[in-house]
């Protein structure tokens with residue numbers, strides 16, 4: 001593609017050099033530059049892409065996009081106001097505007113994005129469509145699994161993925177849209193058919209100055225949709241969003257259990273491993289039986305039903321898609337090998353998620369509820385004491401341990417959690433090493449207990465002192481149980 005074709009939709013503040021160059025690759029990372037690349041300089045949180053222009057030229061860059069005044073020879077230099085925004089526009093054009101051809105569904109909210117996207121994918125598959133999926137656990141092009149680095153990829157990676165989906169005859173794509181991605185313009189040029197809001201509770205307050213900024217970041221999704229905006233009306237922030245987007249031309253479809261909603265559920269019945277309910281939509285009603293537990297599962301299912309209902313999918317496919325699901329990796333996942341007591345792995349790493357999960361399992365505890373959890377380092381510190389308090393309130397015993405301390409001293413994080421739990425009557429131990437913590441929980445367990453190992457879910461690593469180590473809660477629990485003769 002010629003550079004001038006990629007510059008067509010940009011507001012250019014300055015151009016030095018030729019725009020007739022042929023561009024074969026585009027990247028925001030100098031280490032990934034190949035011959036005839038366009039290198040886009042991103043001013044980051046840790047370093048600044050503008051510092052790597054010389055490296056990029058050495059690796060084969062022929063043009064650079066900058067937002068600072070840069071005096072450099074040997075490449076075409078294009079100056080714009082905001083390189084992240086320019087990158088999203090270039091990404092869309094470089095990959096020939098793929099999102100316009102896919103039926104694109106974006107799911108945003110603090111909790112439930114992954115679970116909801118998997119449900120939507122299953123329903124679309126049941127109806128005969130070929131959906132792709134982009135999210136935290138992995139990305140999927142049909143049955144091909146692709147590792148995901150983060151929840152919502154950078155715009156260049158995202159548009160490339162959409163293009164690959166189209167080449168593989170994928171007709172729709174359901175994706176998690178993080179607040180980071182909306183704020184950092186990763187989804188700037190995506191044409192969403194449907195946008196979904198699951199819920200909003202305090203999280204990422206290291207990145208967003210206030211909860212209102214956090215909500216406003218999420219709200220941006222609903223300005224990018226064409227067919228429907230689907231909002232949880234039981235969530236207080238959902239109701240505010242509804243008021244704030246009411247004047248947009250995209251219609252709103254609400255879902256909920258406690259408030260009047262377009263898509264709702266009645267007669268909810270929960271067991272330790274399942275949940276069933278009567279689904280009510282404006283056009284049809286019917287019973288849904290899910291092999292995934294938890295009241296929050298009803299909300300995720302209602303969101304998935306609302307999306308597929310809005311897309312005109314028949315009830316039989318909605319039911320078939322949801323009911324064939326066996327569960328979602330690391331989301332209230334019971335480790336089947338344990339028989340006397342239950343061991344559940346869950347990805348709850350926000351106060352609200354932890355509280356919901358603990359409430360969901362609390363009702364089925366015959367003896368004690370033992371919780372093993374920690375909080376991530378270099379991330380929102382305000383949630384540490386709050387999560388400690390929640391764990392103490394609902395658990396009979398809590399083991400506070402490490403969960404990706406990253407560059408922070410693990411004990412510093414654990415002490416902040418302890419501040420919260422010590423305000424409750426809940427018993428607790430602090431065990432820095434996660435394997436030892438799991439081992440302690442397993443050895444403390446008796447018949448009828450439930451052990452909840454929260455925070456890491458599907459993740460298979462721990463980041464300690466900024467070094468990545470292999471760590472899988474489920475594997476570790478089984479390994480320890482075998483060593484201790486508990487199986």
Ligand SMILES: CC(=O)N[C@H]1[C@@H](OP(=O)(O)OP(=O)(O)OC[C@H]2O[C@@H](n3ccc(=O)[nH]c3=O)[C@H](O)[C@@H]2O)O[C@H](CO)[C@@H](O)[C@@H]1O[C@H](C)C(=O)N[C@@H](C)C(=O)N[C@H](CCC(=O)O)C(=O)O
Nearest residue numbers: 028029030042044045046047048049052150151152178180
């Ligand atoms: C806070 C955040 O979103 N950070 C993103 C940001 O990183 P950064 O600002 O630290 O980047 P940086 O390291 O300072 O580098 C700046 C630029 O220099 C470039 N560089 C750097 C070194 C070099 O040798 N050459 C070079 O070109 C980098 O490629 C980059 O373009 O820009 C990078 C490149 O665009 C992203 O990879 C990075 O996401 C990191 C991986 C991240 O962890 N993001 C998280 C917080 C995130 O986005 N999470 C949400 C989900 C949240 C949730 O709901 O749980 C997500 O969507 O994943």
Ligand SMILES: Nc1ncnc2c1ncn2[C@@H]1O[C@H](COP(=O)(O)OP(=O)(O)OP(=O)(O)O)[C@@H](O)[C@H]1O
Nearest residue numbers: 110111112113114115136296331347348353356357
């Ligand atoms: N609708 C919901 N409301 C509250 N908590 C939920 C909901 N759905 C799931 N959870 C809890 O949140 C955890 C994460 O769920 P899920 O991965 O679906 O959310 P997510 O929004 O994708 O999270 P992340 O952005 O951190 O990847 C689950 O393990 C569960 O504990």
